[in-house]
Amino acid sequence: MKKTILLLLTMLTFSVSHSQEIEDLNEVPQELVGIWKSFENEFLRIGLRGDFQRVDGATKKLLSAGTIVVEEDRRIKVYRQDIDDEYTLGYFVNQQTFVVSKPGQPDRAWVFYKVN
Numbered sequence: 001m002k003k004t005i006l007l008l009l010t011m012l013t014f015s016v017s018h019s020q021e022i023e024d025l026n027e028v029p030q031e032l033v034g035i036w037k038s039f040e041n042e043f044l045r046i047g048l049r050g051d052f053q054r055v056d057g058a059t060k061k062l063l064s065a066g067t068i069v070v071e072e073d074r075r076i077k078v079y080r081q082d083i084d085d086e087y088t089l090g091y092f093v094n095q096q097t098f099v100v101s102k103p104g105q106p107d108r109a110w111v112f113y114k115v116n
Contacts, residue, residue, distance in 0.1 A: 026050045028070050031093050036112035044098075044112055076100065 028050045036044040041057035046068065054063045066080040071088075079086045091100040098112040 026067070026069055028068060029093075031095070032068075032070070032098065034114060035116040036098050037115045038110050038112050040110075042110075043115070044110075078103070 026049055028046060028048065030048075032046050033048050034046065036046070037057070038044070042054055042063065043057055044052060044054045046052045050068045050070070051066075052068055053065045055061065056063055062082065064080060065082045066078060069077040069079070071077060074091060076089045076091050077086065078089060087103045089101045089103060090106065091098065093099070096114045098114070099109050100112075102108045102110060
């Protein structure tokens, strides 16, 4: 019985510490987490671990999905999962507005406002 409890405690400790390590690998700033809406009626949901989906508000069609990694110099590394692609974008965010450059078009940007 003692061996079983010890084994379970060891496994639990390992799984908790391992999951914390994985979660710490990519955590986006809290100011980016949530649901954003663009003026083109697109919705962008960003999760705490950097997962994202961008959806057309009219058709509900998935436009892009993947993971973002926020770099220190106000840049976002995008890893798309809906297609095989990755790129880096510039961004600015405040409490209610998120502006991010478009891929391949650094002189154009999406402007999102916070919905939730």
